[in-house]
Amino acid sequence: MRLLFTFIFVFFSITTIIAQSDTVSSSDVSTADKTQIFIEKAFKYSPLPFAGYATETGMIIGVTKYNAFKFKGNTLSDSLIQPSSILAYVYFTQENQYKYYLITDLMNNDNKINSKFEFMFMDYPSYFFGIGNNNDFDSAYLVDFKNILFAPSVSYNIFENIYIGAKYTYNDYLNIASLDENINDSVLQTNSGLQSGVGIIVSREARDNRIRAKKGSYFNMSYDFYDESMGSEFNYNQFTLDYRYYITPIKQITIASQLYTTLSSGNVPMQSMPVVGGAYRMRGIYEARYRDKNMIMAQFELRFPIYWILYGATYVGLGQVAPRVSDFAFNSFHYGYGAGLRLLIDEKTSSVLRFDLSYGPSGSKIFIGFNEAF
Template sequence: MNLRKGFFLLILTLICFDLPSSAQEEDKQRSWLGRQVNRMFNDTASAGESTLTIYPTAAYAPETGVELGASVLKLFRAKKDSLNRLSELQAFVFGTFNAQYGLWLDNAIYTDKDKWFFLGRARIQRFPMYYYGIGPTAVGDRYAVVDAFNVVFKQRVLRKLANNFFLGPEMDFQNLSSVEFEQPDVAFDLPTGSNGYTNLGLGGALVYDNRHNVMNVRKGLFSEISYLRYLSSLGNSFNYNNINLDVRSYNPVGKRNVLAFQMIGNFQTGNVPFNQLALMGGDMMMRGLYQGRFRDKNMIAIQSEFRMLPFAFHKRLGGSIFAGSAVVGPRPDQLSLSNAQVSGGFGLRYLLFPKKDIYIRLDLGFSKDGANFYIFNGEAF
């Protein structure tokens, strides 16, 4: 069983206690550390005012051992107008006692009246991963441990076409270097990209998005179709194409609860490196499966989640129940239901910013391989 254990250093205190709100003048008199801790307990900012929160994190994973880090979360609305959508900038840095490290950056930025929408992420990390092979029937008790330095930069620059419709260019830069495969007793054939690679994909995305709060959507629809082309003429290690579909629906159930659905389709052709194949599992889709437990050129995945935000008996505690299914294959016509995987689980939520409706989520996901534990800001989708 691949069980990931994680915790925020102050999470038990956050869950167990609700401290009374303090005045902004009193907050200014605290030390810097005191102000950060107070902001984790009390959301004193108005709906339009920006917030910056810094907090420590700690985790344990079989691949890394003990992991220590820190996270920075900035939430804001353009021109401090509460009618504008909530934007987020998030940074997470970590290190381990095994000399592994990483820096993650995520952004979802809306300008005034949604004229522009910037959606992207960056990853710089040296982090081990398990490689189980390629295809829908990869064996679970046989895997290679792949250690490598990885750089990812993906960004969409979207211009508003009409109400809730956005169109614009997209780029995806991927570099994998210093790759080392620690093979199992029965060795794998080394996959495409096992010696490292550098790839730059250029293309575009069409997005429909009527969400008002990307970190916790109460009602709305998000739909994206994108195309990326990776050409050797751009200096790439490999030539291939990627089409991605992502559809999400959020439906209120009563005053507090939300029933959410998501469907993802990832379709690739050409010579795709092993770590840019469609990867099943992780903290966002198919929770309970190790990310990359199954991988191939094509994948279709669906999931649903019932969110209780918050519980009726507590103003800051909530929960969720979720389930999903996915299948990978070398071609779209080989995506067989007989190879579909399922996962599911439940989670707790803590309302970190009441005036911005932002929760910390703690999810426990189960699959045929066992369980995985996840802690993040905002919902999985």
């Protein structure tokens, strides 16, 4: 199984914090400020290397870059401008595999235009656990494939916090095959091919900060339509609903909650079925452990300060998948829970580096990434 990616720069950052901890106090604010500025500049200007090891790939080396910023407002003050972000990374493995990834999320023109762009090009194996809500963890096998993803979207503010937009998705899976000689991959091969579709988006952005909210809510509803008339080799539809709510009942203690569901119909290829498990939805469960045409999930998180620019969080999540909506059942939920640390890397946008240790029925998982899971 894939092991923890070790960010080389993390050790340097933590060492810096520990070295300064004896001198950071209310009577020596300048030292704290200087250290925080140093950390913010390091993350802002320097690409960040990482390395790791996985049994299926051997050694892994790569580099990532994340930046969050605010566009200058025309009529709104800087405090009211929602932050934008760009994340990119690339890594290579000992077995000549690779992954290139880029995602931009920009809020322009006094929060009136929200444009997003996602690009991925990869040749990297992943474990396939089967389709359904009750698969066996030990029956997983490696699947190799190439994937090219291109997905732009744009939404316009039409009234107060309401946005309406459109998106296009080009998602091509090539050369899907099992790496296990004992597995008949004829079913896998039927899932190779191009998925091309358009979608509509309706959202309401009412958070105080879209990167790391302390109060407010977020609502996003989308409907995607994939059809051969757009060059797609698969005809299917997907409806997705994402609702998040944030409250800070006690100073600096935030309770965050999320309800997320995806409902599908038609000929949905397995790699585009909604899943339970991963770094953002249902931490504690292996990535894409459960997949099917329909998915529902809820998660809750308590966020709190620890010391200076270090924050903590505890969380729990419940989720399940099903071939039909009528097959959802109260006794079919899977669970995950855990706790983590957050290192503030940009005070202006509230960006953090996230470390999560999660637990589920199949053991523990460690996740490292930028910003909160939701």
